[in-house]
Structures are given as structure tokens and as C-alpha cells.
Amino acid sequence: MNKLNLNQTTIASCRKYAKQIAQDVIEDVQLFSTVSVERSVLRLLGIDGTDAFDVPLVNRMVDEVKERGQLSLGISRYLASALKHSELTLTSFVEKYQKQKITLTAFPLIDKDEVDQVLKPYYEKTFALLENNHQKRLALKTAYGQKEKDLYVIVATGNIDEDITQAKAAVEAGADIIAVIRTTGQSLLDYVPYGKTTEGFGGTYATQENFKLMREALDELAIKEKRQLKLVNYASGLCMPEIAAIGALERLDMLLNDSMYGIIFRDINMKRTFIDQHFSRLLNAYSGITINTGEDNYLTTSDAILEAHTVTASQFINEAFAKAAHLKEEAMGLGHAFEINPHIENAFLYELAHAQLARECFPHSPLKYMPPTKHISGHIFRAYEQNTLFNVAAKMTQQNIHLLGMMTEAIHTPFVSDRDLAIKNAQMVDQSFASIYEEIEFKPNGFIQTRAQHVLGEAHTLLKKIQKMGLFQALEQGVFADIKRKETQGKGLDGVFKKDQDYINVILNRLEVVLNDR
Numbered sequence: 001m002n003k004l005n006l007n008q009t010t011i012a013s014c015r016k017y018a019k020q021i022a023q024d025v026i027e028d029v030q031l032f033s034t035v036s037v038e039r040s041v042l043r044l045l046g047i048d049g050t051d052a053f054d055v056p057l058v059n060r061m062v063d064e065v066k067e068r069g070q071l072s073l074g075i076s077r078y079l080a081s082a083l084k085h086s087e088l089t090l091t092s093f094v095e096k097y098q099k100q101k102i103t104l105t106a107f108p109l110i111d112k113d114e115v116d117q118v119l120k121p122y123y124e125k126t127f128a129l130l131e132n133n134h135q136k137r138l139a140l141k142t143a144y145g146q147k148e149k150d151l152y153v154i155v156a157t158g159n160i161d162e163d164i165t166q167a168k169a170a171v172e173a174g175a176d177i178i179a180v181i182r183t184t185g186q187s188l189l190d191y192v193p194y195g196k197t198t199e200g201f202g203g204t205y206a207t208q209e210n211f212k213l214m215r216e217a218l219d220e221l222a223i224k225e226k227r228q229l230k231l232v233n234y235a236s237g238l239c240m241p242e243i244a245a246i247g248a249l250e251r252l253d254m255l256l257n258d259s260m261y262g263i264i265f266r267d268i269n270m271k272r273t274f275i276d277q278h279f280s281r282l283l284n285a286y287s288g289i290t291i292n293t294g295e296d297n298y299l300t301t302s303d304a305i306l307e308a309h310t311v312t313a314s315q316f317i318n319e320a321f322a323k324a325a326h327l328k329e330e331a332m333g334l335g336h337a338f339e340i341n342p343h344i345e346n347a348f349l350y351e352l353a354h355a356q357l358a359r360e361c362f363p364h365s366p367l368k369y370m371p372p373t374k375h376i377s378g379h380i381f382r383a384y385e386q387n388t389l390f391n392v393a394a395k396m397t398q399q400n401i402h403l404l405g406m407m408t409e410a411i412h413t414p415f416v417s418d419r420d421l422a423i424k425n426a427q428m429v430d431q432s433f434a435s436i437y438e439e440i441e442f443k444p445n446g447f448i449q450t451r452a453q454h455v456l457g458e459a460h461t462l463l464k465k466i467q468k469m470g471l472f473q474a475l476e477q478g479v480f481a482d483i484k485r486k487e488t489q490g491k492g493l494d495g496v497f498k499k500d501q502d503y504i505n506v507i508l509n510r511l512e513v514v515l516n517d518r
Contacts, residue, residue, distance in 0.1 A: 017463035022320035035495035038075040040241035072500040080118040133251040134288035156181035158200030179232035187237025211250035244280035248287035258294035269490030281325030296337030296370035298481040309458030326515035329364040337370035353451035355397040371405025391429040
């Protein structure tokens with residue numbers, strides 16, 4: 001695969017710079033943990049539910065230790081100490097805690113070496129469930145086969161019951177992947193809402209119960225359709241690790257999990273984000289969940305031609321962070337988008353060059369290709385035309401995760417009929433262009449080859465620059481999406497803490513041991 005005649009030495013050098021960029025960040029942040037990581041530990045040990053004021057118990061427990069104890073030792077230490085000294089099972093302890101009859105900080109702390117012994121029965125049960133979920137996913141893939149490309153659509157009604165209805169309609173029309181958009185602003189909540197929800201704005205609350213309900217509905221429909229149906233949600237924001245945890249518990253197939261999206265577009269502190277994303281990706285790797293990254297967002301705030309190289313550079317960085325967390329290339333849905341102004345001369349050729357560049361730089365990754373949005377207006381027929389061109393580009397460059405554009409994108413949340421038209425459009429293009437990838441070559445030194453080589457060269461230069469200054473400084477200078485952030489600012493910074501030399505995290509330890517052995 002080298003239709004673009006790309007310089008393979010340059011690609012290898014991009015990976016080298018990206019690996020060093022990621023390693024420098026990981027070396028810095030591994031000295032720290034966050035409240036969201038600690039809450040995830042409690043969830044994966046089996047703690048669930050809320051108190052009388054609907055505050056999640058995992059939040060209450062971590063907040064208690066933060067206020068009255070020493071969270072730098074890790075929540076694992078406090079929970080294990082409480083269980084040992086109280087002589088209660090985890091279930092009994094949680095019941096008493098919920099009724100405010102017991103606390104985590106009322107007991108002497110046991111030795112670090114004892115913590116794992118006390119908590120092992122609980123985390124082993126969870127890891128067995130995660131492994132069972134992974135094996136079930138693999139069994140479905142074996143039973144139904146793996147399609148060359150999955151059609152990906154979004155539901156976002158705010159009501160999980162209506163989401164299920166719309167998801168079923170989309171599947172029956174031909175969709176393979178269902179993504180449930182979160183309610184507006186949930187990424188900035190420092191807690192995960194609890195239970196089934198039927199009210200949301202611009203999307204539906206990401207809760208474990210909502211995940212469970214949609215998973216059950218798609219599993220039931222998969223038997224009728226005789227194909228694997230994949231479920232997606234968003235492991236980003238202030239609760240990134242917790243969403244990854246409940247996603248793994250409820251057998252989601254994909255999670256949007258970008259290394260820098262929260263920093264750039266949600267002003268979440270960069271240290272908080274990098275700590276949370278590493279833990280999340282370790283969990284995703286163990287659970288067999290495919291990640292989707294968010295480079296497509298860069299082109300919504302910056303020029304898609306002038307800044308194309310920032311997308312490629314970010315893809316290499318996202319890949320490096322994912323590899324550091326033991327994710328396989330086959331589980332890296334690196335993102336890019338079809339966002340060039342369609343009125344520019346040769347706009348489609350630019351798009352084709354960029355899509356093929358992503359395909360050739362990351363030949364083993366199931367790329368996530370995003371439809372046009374920036375230049376979509378209320379002109380629905382023009383939008384349909386643009387989406388058709390996008391579908392053609394996807395087919396011509398073998399994109400694997402194909403998120404479909406909707407003709408009413410700029411007007412309202414799509415109707416069921418809009419989604420059906422989008423699916424039928426993609427299916428028509430796929431059939432009409434069935435063998436196009438094998439049939440076409442690009443003119444040597446022509447427009448497409450030259451453009452792709454130029455973007456790769458610019459990405460290489462940018463990665464070299466970032467490696468020299470460090471990613472934190474690069475983000476402060478706004479090299480991605482023309483948005484500047486400060487290392488010492490941003491939401492969630494107060495939830496970052498330095499680990500004590502006696503810190504222990506039984507979930508993190510288990511993940512690292514297992515993944516290092518794989």
C-alpha cells in the first residue's frame with residue numbers, strides 16, 4: 001500500500017518523535033493520580049449506587065478521604081483497611097456507608113502489602129467479567145464475520161427509550177454502529193449520573209443503566225439481523241476513567257477516547273486529561289474496546305487545508321499514547337474528517353489525498369472518518385451532495401469506521417427518515433464503487449500525491465518541533481486547532497494529586513501486570 005509514494009523513512013521518523021512526545025508526558029504524569037481514577041478503582045471493585053441526596057457513593061468515598069485522610073496513598077489503601085478492621089464484606093460495608101453508619105477514614109491503615117490480599121477477591125470478580133465480555137465480543141465477530149467497513153450513525157434524543165427505538169430503526173436500515181451522544185455539558189460534570197434517564201439536551205446522559213439498556217436492545221436485534229452490532233459512547237471529560245469502566249462492564253464496543261480533545265475543546269486541565277486517558281486506555285486495552293480519536297474537531301476551528309498536517313501529527317501522537325497503554329493498532333480508530341470548503345477548486349482531490357494519507361500512515365488501524373459539518377448549511381440538497389462525495393472518498397480510500405453525514409445536520413437532530421436516507425446513500429455508493437480501491441492509482445507527482453507528501457512533510461516538521469518543546473508547551477502555544485491552554489489552568493486541576501511513595505492502586509497494578517504479559 002503506497003499509492004501516494006510516501007517516504008517511509010519520514011513516516012518512521014514521525015512515529016519516533018511521537019513516541020518520545022508521549023513518553024515524556026507519561027513520565028511526568030505517572031507521578032500523579034486523579035479523583036476520577038480513584039473513583040474508577042472503587043467502581044471496578046464493585047461499588048455502585050448513590051446516597052440519599054443522589055450523590056454517587058464513589059464520589060462520597062473519594063471526597064471523604066480527600067478531606068479527612070491522605071488520598072495520595074490511594075483509595076485502595078483506605079477501602080482495604082476499612083474492610084479488614086470492620087470484618088465486613090464489601091456489600092455489607094457499602095450498605096452501612098450508604099446509611100452513614102460507617103466511614104472509610106475511621107480505621108487504622110493496614111500495610112501496603114496487605115491491601116492487595118484484602119481486595120483481590122473483589123477485583124478478580126470484575127476482571128473475570130471484563131474478560132468474559134471480551135470473549136463474547138470475539139465470539140460474535142467469529143459467528144457473524146467482520147465487515148470491511150461499518151456504517152456508523154448517531155442517536156441523540158435525550159430519552160434512552162426513544163434512543164433505543166431510533167437505534168433499532170437505524171439497524172434495520174443497515175447501520176452497524178450506534179453511538180449515543182451524551183447530553184450537552186456532561187463532559188464537564190465531575191460525577192457520573194446514576195440510573196435510567198429520559199431527559200437530556202442535545203443527547204442522553206451517559207449512565208451505566210443507559211449503557212445496559214442499549215446493549216440489551218442491540219444484542220436482541222443482532223440475533224434477528226445475524227450480524228454484530230456495535231455500541232459507542234464517550235470516554236472523555238472529567239469522568240473519562242469512570243466512563244471507560246462502566247463501558248467495559250456493560251460491554252460497549254467502542255469509546256471516543258482522545259488524548260487531547262478535553263484539553264483543547266473543553267478546557268480541562270492537561271495534566272488531569274493525560275493521567276485519566278492513560279488509565280482509560282489501559283482499561284480499554286484489557287477489555288478489547290476500540291477507541292475513536294477526535295482529530296476531526298481541529299478542522300472545525302481551523303482551516304482544513306492550511307492545518308491538515310496538525311491532524312496527521314495528532315494521529316501519530318494519539319497512536320503513541322495508545323501503544324503506551326498496550327492498545328493494538330487494530331483497536332485504534334484514529335480520527336480524521338472531510339471538512340474542506342466544497343467551493344474550493346479541487347476540494348475533492350484535497351480530501352482524497354488527506355484520506356489516503358491517513359490510510360497509508362496507519363494501515364492496520366480502523367480509521368474513523370467523519371462527514372462534512374463545518375460547511376453544511378440549511379440547504380439540505382447541497383448537504384446530501386456533499387455527503388455523497390464524502391461516501392465516495394470513504395470507499396476510494398478504504399475507511400473502516402464510516403460515520404454517516406445527515407442532510408439536516410445544520411437544522412435539527414436528524415429524523416429517523418434522515419438517517420435512513422444517509423444509510424441508503426452510503427450503501428448505494430459502496431455497491432457502485434465496490435472494486436474502486438483496487439482499480440485506481442494516483443498519477444506520479446500529480447496533485448494527490450504531491451498534496452499528501454506535502455502534508456506528511458509538514459506533520460513531520462511539527463512533530464519534531466513538539467518533541468523539542470514538549471507537548472505541554474505546544475498546547476500552550478495553540479498548535480492544535482488554534483486554541484491555547486495553560487498547564488496550570490483548566491477544569492479539574494483541583495482533582496489532581498501527587499502519589500505518595502506508598503501509593504497503591506490495585507486495579508492499575510493488575511492492568512499493567514496482565515497487559516505487560518500479553
